Amino acid sequence: MDVFLASIEILMRWDVILALLTGSVGGVLIGAIPGVGPAVAIAILLPATFSMDPIVGLTVLLGIYGSSMYGGAIPAILINTPGTAVNALTTYDGFPMTSRGEARRALSLAYSASFFGGVFSVLCLILFAPVLARIAPMFGSREIFLAALLGIILVVTAHRRQTLIAAALACFGIFINSIGMEAVKYTKRYTFDQAFLSSGINLIVVVLGLFALSQAFYLLQGEDEKNRITKLKGGLFQGLRELGRHPRVATVSASFGVLMGMIPGVGEFTAQFLSYTYAQKTSKRPEDFGHGSSEGLIAAETSNNAVPAAAMVPLLALGIPGEALTAMMLSVFYVHNVVPGPQLFQNDMPFVVALYLSLLLLNVLVLLFLLFATNHLIKVVKLPNRFLGVCILTLSFVGVYSLRNSVTDCIIAAVFGLIGFVLKRLSLPSVPIILGMVLGGIMEVKLRAGMARVKSPLDFIDRPIAFILFVMILGVLALHFRRVWLDRKELREEKWAIKHASTRFEAHLSRRRNFLLTERGKQVRARRSMLSRPSTDKN
Amino acid sequence: MSTPEQRKFVGRISGQSIFALAFLGFSAFLLSQIGQETKWVKKTAFFAQPRFWPAIGLGGMVLFGGLHLWRLPRRRPQRSDMNEARIWAQPLEYALWFIAYVLLVPRLGYLPVTMAFVPLMLWRMGYRRAPILWAGVGFGVVVVVLFKAVLQVKIPGAAVYEYLPGGLRSFFILNF
8 A cells, every 4th residue: 555655646746747648648649640650759759758757758658658559540440541550450340330430439439448458457467566576576687588588589489471580680689789898898899990889879879760760761752642531420438338348358358468468579469369369259240350340349459558558567577678669668767777677676666556557547548538639639640641751850850869969870870760761661670670689788788697607508597487488488489480380381282282283192103104105205214224224133 | 473482471572682682791791700890808708708799699690681581582683673772772862851950950050950951851842832831840840949948858059059149149059
């Protein structure tokens, strides 16, 4: 109870309340504009939050993270374009509802489902916090190293059919992180005797380049799209009632969101996929899915909104971010000398609970805002792409330049912007680069500390949690290789299916016999028998 | 007609081979420099060597980059790949606009440069209607006021502000 009261005290400050309002409203707006997304907004705002209190800065960023998915549902439902990447599944059932004149119902249902997902996950995690506080101190250097390694493996293997390039890009991130003066032996690494590389390449510069500038370049290079927006009439409260008719789908989807959110590198997409599949398989009308099913919409929106709170677990408990947005938030902690990890749970539990409570409040604020302001908000969906591109380019300057007032940083960010643009064009992931940088740094420090106390390699996994993590790594790799093998088998079967000639063994023998019986076949056989050594058999 | 490998491939195929070749070449070059660019320190454990993590990163880049190239549906660059590479060069212009903006702010001031940069960039992007250009000017003013005056982010005052009279000079340096 004392912890709860102390966390309420942290939140009852005008700057925190202002941050909550700004984050929630700003996040909805950013989410509602297709082509911006929370990653761009967080990357731009990151340096501005460095001068704020950690709780204020994190509340703004968490607000954007948590509420952008609410906003992202608006264009997904109204114009079949997801506002953020994770709203893609919302278009499956949301847009067909709009097409048959039920836009208001779809939006109302999406808001209600998102609200349920958000609140459910925060409540789960508040209840789960004491358990986490007990488990977190069991994580020493070796465990954190193994957890980071598991995180990086999960991030790479999550990119199905792109695993090799995702692994290569994660290694690129590890390499970028190693550039500059090495902190223990004070030797230079890959500086090529250039002064600007001695201090290394800043994570935020790379983040801004890969997320904000690349997005600006992408929008500027493309064409403006013309969208027709359906006018909404009437209130948006009916969704809450309709959600009440599907408690099982909502609860299971929110649980998937919480579970998948806690696992680094997995996140919204897997949670949505599992929830949607579950909802479809258990529905009385599975044929409606993809054609405007309310259960499908609930599954998609509940699960994605349950993820942000859960994604904070590995970050707060172990200091390990599971995806790009939490990786960016980690830098806010570092700037303020607040080290997330086991000590945070032991020494500053009110701070952790305050963060969760702020997420809870945020969900309430966003729902209220959306119920009353959606009609005005849908206008931002119509902003032209290239206009947005110019805006992002202008805002990116604040993000990069305010960091160290360095022109070199801006040039490096522009280079990463160009790299990000190429990755976007080729549909290759840029998140592994960021996680490679963050987790690579953590792994370097923790492996050095962990190996100092072990005599043989097996000692590294002689503690229970380290052993469990090691087994999990082996399990993830085994599952991945099994999936690769199945994919290859499927591909081989597909190739066989379109082959003109039959691939059956009998058919092959039959063709061979037919060839040998032809005149040409006989000649070839005779010529080859001349070349072969005479038989030494007696008979 | 596309092959099953091409159909299963995630994303655009054009340009993949050029990117994979460039990535592999870049990684191999960096790996070849590991002897000069990192040090092997005596009496230091293998895992604590300053060379260890760059070697892991670059080794992984070469290994996985090479495997990615090998597993591509087609490895030999074609005309469509070259066309895609030409598209990659297009944002270079926007990057130069951005660098010019960065270079001008410390000289001419954040507010004036932003107020000029946004409408100019909008003009370059093909917007000619006055309301959009004025919206750009308004956006520029809002950004500067929000970040510099309200949030007090660290953007230095311009050299040109030194020529302003006393009180106005410090006001502009602090807020715009």
